[in-house]
Amino acid sequence: MxxxxxxQKGLQSLADATFFDMKTFSVFIEVAFxxxxxxxxxxxVLDQPEFKRLDxxxxxxxxxAATTCILEGVKQNADKSTISACLEDVGFDAERTEVFYxxxxxxxxxxxxxxxxxxxxxxxxVFFLILIQYFGYRFSLGxxxxxxxxxxxxxxxxxxxxxxHKVNEPSYLIxxxxxxxxxxxxxxxxxxxxxxxxxxxxxxxxxxxxxx
Amino acid sequence: xxxxxxDEHKEHLGFLPEVDSAxxxxxxxxxxxxxxxxTNPKIYEGAARKLSVDAETVQHGVEGLMYLLTESSKLMIxxxxxxDSVLVLGFTEELNHLLQQLYLENRKEIRHILGELTxxxxxxxxxxxxxxxxxxxxALRQQVKPTVTMKLHLEESGGDKSAKVLQTDPATxxxxxxxxxKALAELKTTxxxxxxxxxx
Numbered sequence: 001m002x003x004x005x006x007x008q009k010g011l012q013s014l015a016d017a018t019f020f021d022m023k024t025f026s027v028f029i030e031v032a033f034x035x036x037x038x039x040x041x042x043x044x045v046l047d048q049p050e051f052k053r054l055d056x057x058x059x060x061x062x063x064x065a066a067t068t069c070i071l072e073g074v075k076q077n078a079d080k081s082t083i084s085a086c087l088e089d090v091g092f093d094a095e096r097t098e099v100f101y102x103x104x105x106x107x108x109x110x111x112x113x114x115x116x117x118x119x120x121x122x123x124x125x126v127f128f129l130i131l132i133q134y135f136g137y138r139f140s141l142g143x144x145x146x147x148x149x150x151x152x153x154x155x156x157x158x159x160x161x162x163x164x165h166k167v168n169e170p171s172y173l174i175x176x177x178x179x180x181x182x183x184x185x186x187x188x189x190x191x192x193x194x195x196x197x198x199x200x201x202x203x204x205x206x207x208x209x210x211x212x
Numbered sequence: 213x214x215x216x217x218x219d220e221h222k223e224h225l226g227f228l229p230e231v232d233s234a235x236x237x238x239x240x241x242x243x244x245x246x247x248x249x250x251t252n253p254k255i256y257e258g259a260a261r262k263l264s265v266d267a268e269t270v271q272h273g274v275e276g277l278m279y280l281l282t283e284s285s286k287l288m289i290x291x292x293x294x295x296d297s298v299l300v301l302g303f304t305e306e307l308n309h310l311l312q313q314l315y316l317e318n319r320k321e322i323r324h325i326l327g328e329l330t331x332x333x334x335x336x337x338x339x340x341x342x343x344x345x346x347x348x349x350x351a352l353r354q355q356v357k358p359t360v361t362m363k364l365h366l367e368e369s370g371g372d373k374s375a376k377v378l379q380t381d382p383a384t385x386x387x388x389x390x391x392x393x394k395a396l397a398e399l400k401t402t403x404x405x406x407x408x409x410x411x412x
Contacts, residue, residue, distance in 0.1 A: 074352075075351060075352050075353055076353055076354075077353060077354040144379055145361060145377045145378055145379040146376075146377075146378055146379070147378070147379050147380060147381075148362075148378050148379070148380040148384060148388065149384065150384075150387070151387075151388050151391045151392065152391075153391060153392065153394075153395040155395060155398050155399060155404070157404075157407055157408065157411065159411060161330045162329075162330070163286060163326040163327065163329045163330050164285075164286055164323055164326045164327050164330065165286055165287050165288060166287070166288045166412075167327075168408075168411060168412055170399060170404070170408060172395055173333065174336075174392075174395075176378070178378060190364075190376060190378075191333050191334070192333055192334045192335055192336055192364075192366050193332065193333045193334070193335045193336070194335055194336035196396065196399055198335070198336045199336070199392060199395065199396055200396060201339075202336060202339050202392070203389060203392045203393060203396065205339045205340075205341060206339070206341070206385065206388060206389050206392070207389060208341065209341045209343060209360045209362070209385055210382070210385065210386070210389075
């Protein structure tokens with residue numbers, strides 16, 4: 001995993017027993033993981049009694065470094081050896097490395113159980129999606145077209161209108177509920193009408209999309 | 213159902229018996245063309261010069277024909293009802309027959325043109341699709357995420373076309389298909405068939 005100089009310095013401070021004894025370190029690691037999993041940013045996340053004696057600037061630097069390291073590990077789907085090697089490079093001893101990785105595993109396993117992840121999904125993917133929800137606009141999952149979430153339909157029979165009488169034709173009104181991930185997750189409805197024949201053709205086309 | 217023609221309308225059409233049936237036929241052709249593409253006042257002036265009448269008289273005659281055709285087409289009146297409606301104008305049998313032919317030959321097209329005036333939603337034109345598997349992105353590596361990308365082509369009532377690129381996942385796609393199949397099945401239910409059969 002490639003980490004910037006600033007992140008490495010933050011992790012080196014975290015590894016330093018003069019700043020973080022083992023108890024403080026363990027609490028800090030748990031706080032770092034939990035803060036990433038919270039639905040909303042919590043300004044008081046670092047207001048723990050164990051951190052009172054620490055310099056606030058150092059605390060924030062270490063928090064940023066730790067969370068960046070966590071995110072990078074998840075993004076790369078890093079295994080234990082990769083994470084351990086990275087932490088050892090910045091001065092983590094075996095005990096601190098073990099604490100970090102154990103917490104990492106516990107949180108990802110907890111997510112797997114809590115969200116009843118399908119066997120094909122990767123726990124790291126879901127974990128990262130939770131992190132994305134927390135960071136909101138600060139992360140980008142990449143550009144993608146609006147995503148269809150749902151469909152509603154209405155069948156109507158037109159008898160007449162202001163310009164033509166005796167229309168006597170059935171038609172469908174289809175509404176696709178679409179979520180625009182590039183616009184803060186806003187959703188909108190896309191409406192269109194179609195005849196029965198057009199809907200049959202559209203349905204046939206959609207059936208062709210099924211990958212199995 | 214009979215058409216009820218106003219006195220003004222009858223007055224405007226009153227010009228038609230004063231000209232040859234060939235001229236009436238030409239006026240009919242101009243009326244349909246104007247319904248297709250909009251009016252052109254220069255035509256009235258040219259015709260007025262040839263017939264030695266006011267341009268306004270020609271205009272009223274053509275517009276009277278246009279209104280007769282649009283109202284008849286809108287209400288989809290039968291041949292018999294059309295004949296009975298124009299009887300009140302006191303035209304010759306030849307002229308009545310000519311007007312009836314003009315109506316029967318063009319009513320389908322005129323109804324289509326009138327239908328375009330109706331407020332309507334964009335309607336379905338075509339659907340293209342593509343199956344992808346996302347392997348990685350800037351934010352996350354080592355993914356296996358199947359995605360269906362679709363291009364939905366829609367057409368407005370004025371003929372303008374638009375295309376929307378949309379995406380979905382296989383589970384949602386199955387849900388979409390099931391819902392649309394339910395929609396299609398609904399048209400075959402007894403309730404809907406009864407309505408379609410009885411309201412004509």
